[in-house]
Amino acid sequence: MKSSTKEKTIDGPKDMASASLRRGPLIGAITNPRWVLLVPFLLFVGAITAVSPSFLGIDNILQVLRQISVPGLIALGVTFVVICGRLDLSVGALLSLTTVTVIGLHDRFGPLGAIAACMGVGLAVGAVNGILVAYWRLNSLLVTLAMMSIIMSVTRIVTGGKSASMSTDTGWFSQLGGGYVFGIPIPVYIFLGAAVVLSVFLTRTTFGRRVFAVGGNETASEFSGFRSKAVIFGAYLLSGAMTGVAAVILGSRTMAAQLEIGSGYEMNVFAAIILGGTSLLGGAGGIWRTVCGVAVLGLLQNGLLQVGLPYYTQWLVTWAILIVAVWVDLASGRGRVWA
Template sequence: MSTELTTNATSASGARNQAIGRFLSRYGILLSFIILFVILSFAHPNFLSTANLLNVLRQVSINGILAIGMTFVILTGGIDLSIGSVLAITGVVAGSLVTGGDPYNPAIAFFAAVGVGALFGAVNGTLIARFSVPAFVVTLGMLSMARGATLLYSNGRPIPNLSPEFRWLGQGFVAGIPVPVIIFAIVFVAAWITLRYTVYGRWVYAVGGNVKSAKTSGIPTRTVIFSVYLLMGALAGLSGMILTARTTSALPQAGLGYELDAIAAVVIGGTSLTGGVGSVVYTLIGALIIGVISNGLDLMGVSSYYQQIIKGAIIVVAVLIDRSRNMNP
């Protein structure tokens, strides 16, 4: 009888621990964000001000758009280290079209930025999908090439005097909501619907889960892999256009380290680096966590050097959690 009671107690305890583990696996990132938000609310009186929260959302929108594209890439088991440099080249291209005495319509700059970004993404995707070159190697090389192209195009100098209509895309408001936040929301909803309800979304997960099985099932794996890098490049171009409009000048050094913030948001959000598991919803929360941490540390006067250390530590911890989850499903 004693042995039976002990066994039952052990089984009940094990079931309870599994339930807690499943709950934390599903909602842990959201709970972390809520706890962080509450702590910063008490840590600084200006954190909850409307102006500051809108500023956080405006800052998060750029990294959030990049992180959504990175989610698609990582879901297929890939990585893109070039997005910061692609953001820079698309920013100076867009800026060059809307400066001077006779600037182009902002819509032309918008499509030029997205198109140039998509072109860089297409090159990455072709080399990775068609020629099977490792994504790390291809995108690391593109990081350098795109940055060099940025410096050549701009002669290493900022491009100022952007038209007011173009600057509105980064600084304007619609019904009290910053325009970059509205653009980010549109991108997020489109990505969520794509991954959750479309055949293409299921293909992305399948390729990341097991590319050989996906190919055997008739999924055009090369096309899917190519497409996620194309999408990533286009979204990097969109982010470059928004950043240029927000900073009122096209800076050739823009985007440095942005790829790390995007990867951090995706990994913190629980997307597996091995592919096949993840969600743009949790990527959104991951981007918000990165943004809130950066904003809170800025308000408290913490040096940007320390902020880089903290972000790096967060990435390492998130990867360790991901590895633990894969080892103990």
């Protein structure tokens, strides 16, 4: 079991690689989720740079890195869920609730109390999702869609339908989302630091290896002597926790939150995860793949704004990327481009 898990973690299954070779290098590249959008992306970067030379400037790159830190943190946690072969569509609504929580409680309980409450909410929602999906064996798509609706309702009830705000904070809390160290935004350090820790956690620990095993073949993992339910539960718990961390960064940066501040984040998160090469079928993926997917998606969205296109074009492009990435992922899994 360990050898097969390692194959999926680093290079992917051997039979899939050999199938790509048999189909030839062109078809093998077309059906490889990690490379299928590389050429269009490079062409896009070249075109945007020609129109707006500042696109690849250091200031704009740092701005993009700062912007992707929030969806990136969420994506790191959701990556564990996807590798387990499950989904979590509640993260956008949970980001709204946790951001409203950390902002709304800041003035009353101070930054530490607000952060603790925010993390508690994230962990609680992750635990409920984990129980319903792992132990009650309910469909993850339906569970997290229902949870998304529940969280949106709870957010409105808790806030009375009003946006949350806090007094101006000039202390350490405001620096989490808006500060700089050596000219680099602090959220970038937090995002990359979390990526390093979770990458080691995924690839070097027993839990991480079991995540791949459950996603690859849950039945076989049960016969291997460990509880797959506990692994799936842990993945959802981690997803909720990372959403809480993202909410702290977002709240620190905005100092206020509308009720739907996290709306649409779930689409960006899944587009980035799949774009990075983590398979929706489970059992294959990686933290640094997700980091690359988040960065590419952030550059694409920033480039659209650089050339003066309306903000909503980001959603159209993100949907297109998501559809193509899912198609390539499924095509790679079944060994052919067309169904």
